[in-house]
Amino acid sequence: MNQIQLLADAVSLGSIYALVALGIGLIFGVMRMINFAHGDLIMLGAYALVLPTAADFAPPLIGAWPAVAMIAAIIAIVAFAALLTERFAFRPLRRREVDGATLLISSFAISYLLQSIVLFVHTGRPKSVSIFPALMRQVELAGIRISLVDVVTVAATALLLLALGVFLRRARPGLEVRAAAEDFIMARLLGVKADRVIALAFALSGGLAGVVSLLYVSKTGVLDFQMGVPLAVAGFVGTVVGGMGSLLGAVLGGFALGVASTLLQALLPEALQPSRDAFLYGLVILVLFFRPQGLFAPRAMGERI
Amino acid sequence: MIPRTMRPFFPALGLIAVLAAICAIVHLMGNGELEGILTEALIYMVMVVALSIFVSNSGVISFGHVTFALIGAYASAWQTCCSGIRGVFMPGLPEFLLHADVPIIPASVAAALTATAVAAIAGLIIMRLSSVAASIALLSLLFVFKTIYENWSSMTAGQSSLVGLPLYVDLWAALAWVAVTIVAAQIYMSSAHGLRLRAAREDEVAARAAGIVVWRERLIAFAISAFFFAIGGILFGHFLGTLAVSIFWLNMTFLTLAMLVVGGLRSLTGAVAGTLVVAAVRGFLRALEQGIHIGGATLQVPQGMQEITLAVVLLLILVYRPQGIIGDRELGLAAAK
Numbered sequence: 013m014n015q016i017q018l019l020a021d022a023v024s025l026g027s028i029y030a031l032v033a034l035g036i037g038l039i040f041g042v043m044r045m046i047n048f049a050h051g052d053l054i055m056l057g058a059y060a061l062v063l064p065t066a067a068d069f070a071p072p073l074i075g076a077w078p079a080v081a082m083i084a085a086i087i088a089i090v091a092f093a094a095l096l097t098e099r100f101a102f103r104p105l106r107r108r109e110v111d112g113a114t115l116l117i118s119s120f121a122i123s124y125l126l127q128s129i130v131l132f133v134h135t136g137r138p139k140s141v142s143i144f145p146a147l148m149r150q151v152e153l154a155g156i157r158i159s160l161v162d163v164v165t166v167a168a169t170a171l172l173l174l175a176l177g178v179f180l181r182r183a184r185p186g187l188e189v190r191a192a193a194e195d196f197i198m199a200r201l202l203g204v205k206a207d208r209v210i211a212l213a214f215a216l217s218g219g220l221a222g223v224v225s226l227l228y229v230s231k232t233g234v235l236d237f238q239m240g241v242p243l244a245v246a247g248f249v250g251t252v253v254g255g256m257g258s259l260l261g262a263v264l265g266g267f268a269l270g271v272a273s274t275l276l277q278a279l280l281p282e283a284l285q286p287s288r289d290a291f292l293y294g295l296v297i298l299v300l301f302f303r304p305q306g307l308f309a310p311r312a313m314g315e316r317i
Numbered sequence: 318m319i320p321r322t323m324r325p326f327f328p329a330l331g332l333i334a335v336l337a338a339i340c341a342i343v344h345l346m347g348n349g350e351l352e353g354i355l356t357e358a359l360i361y362m363v364m365v366v367a368l369s370i371f372v373s374n375s376g377v378i379s380f381g382h383v384t385f386a387l388i389g390a391y392a393s394a395w396q397t398c399c400s401g402i403r404g405v406f407m408p409g410l411p412e413f414l415l416h417a418d419v420p421i422i423p424a425s426v427a428a429a430l431t432a433t434a435v436a437a438i439a440g441l442i443i444m445r446l447s448s449v450a451a452s453i454a455l456l457s458l459l460f461v462f463k464t465i466y467e468n469w470s471s472m473t474a475g476q477s478s479l480v481g482l483p484l485y486v487d488l489w490a491a492l493a494w495v496a497v498t499i500v501a502a503q504i505y506m507s508s509a510h511g512l513r514l515r516a517a518r519e520d521e522v523a524a525r526a527a528g529i530v531v532w533r534e535r536l537i538a539f540a541i542s543a544f545f546f547a548i549g550g551i552l553f554g555h556f557l558g559t560l561a562v563s564i565f566w567l568n569m570t571f572l573t574l575a576m577l578v579v580g581g582l583r584s585l586t587g588a589v590a591g592t593l594v595v596a597a598v599r600g601f602l603r604a605l606e607q608g609i610h611i612g613g614a615t616l617q618v619p620q621g622m623q624e625i626t627l628a629v630v631l632l633l634i635l636v637y638r639p640q641g642i643i644g645d646r647e648l649g650l651a652a653a654k
Contacts (some may be wrong), residue, residue, distance in 0.1 A: 046449055101632055110639045114376050116452060117578055118635045119378070124571045125628035132621035241567065243462055248453040256450060286468040293457040299443045300454065 027268030033266030041193030051244025055223030093219025255306030381455025386550025409471025581641025
């Protein structure tokens, strides 16, 4: 494999992890909760592309629609699913003012529920699916050949981050999300509606998860009911490494993790390559040993007294 | 009435007495299938009580304890598995293990200590993190060890299964280990270390101000808890007779956490009751999936309903009774007052 393609792979995986970490970070900001179900929302978006069958090659459902309709439908479905989890699980829990541990276990239960439902409907066999077959070819950029899907992934991520950045800084609802992440009680005193701002964070996070479903499946072409788990773990670890509570930190942490993962894959001797994740997370634990608060932790993240 | 001197030990001894009675009744009923279900439940109970030593006292949720069941189960297999053909399954074993014939109890203790050593080293770093970050780091620990064990074919048979572990775990062996684990949990809870850790759970900042080194207290609980969780994993291996890395993954994590939460995160009685309730619900759903005959009709639900129902039950309990069915009460304490 040439070095340019390696770099493209690294940046493309980094982009996907950055989007996952950002989706998790948005909800952590307003609720101080790690949403375990985030990876399973991605998985749900991927499975929405196909019809339920026991066959190896899944016949497309939404995956057969025209590109724009497909993208809009998947993003809408996943965002809607995220809102459902908020409305029927997290909101009642918040009303009862349960502690962080209970919220964390609830999101784990939702994750398990989503996996069990997909397992029930689509069976547990991994399936292959093809969307955007046009992306699977190589393109020449400035004399270098790289996969088109990597270029699209990186471009889409950059555009999304830019748009979201403007939204969070300029638009009133975006400002409310950031204010709530900064100091939830103060934001409420200043007129931010708690339910609305949390629902917005879930919708944004779900939308991001939908984008990841599309990008990830168009690259790998494989569906598996536990496919969300490694993605979510990468996203969690990205937010922890980046520094919990900082959105920029989450993006950078996720990106760094994706790049490190791809580079390890290339640099490790062949016999050790299957254990790449072990090295990757071993590295993460080492980073946390020196900076337990993460690389880009905001100062205000200690417990509020 | 409980004599005053016995009170500190009461929840533990009372729980063991109740469990022993349940075991005796089930054994006398002579239903082999039911006895198997109860044995499995008791093995899970070892894990759940072990988990509660860390989670209940520290307030930190662990998604990674299954790591220690994995390490323990395989370390026990290295010492006891498949006499004679051990080298065929696991050619990478060092010479002293290849032909060793360790009796089961020392083998279990040695295997559980191996897991404890891993917990102590990983804990040195993980216990310093904030509690949410620690939960995530513990999950990545499970990820790391699952990946290693899946690819370490010469020691673990990799993606395939190990068969031929000595099947010594029956109802009484499981009950004996449950008793030991419950007593250990009780002793830890009433020790100064347990008290300090619970103080940190209630108010970490105040506990620090009072001179408690929170990460050290967490580490102690974590190591003890890892030891007994590993025992649970070892028992599981010698109950099934086969081992595969995939057993020790999210299903087991979810099930043990669900058992703990359903009963109540804050009491030993909760851990025990939660395990029994979830195991009963699970056994019932499993029977339903196979079909129950009532009169002339057969009641059957499709495969997969078991997991969905369990997840829904857990969510309902979390929403409507987040303290669990037992809350923070303990068996017998009301009577003792």
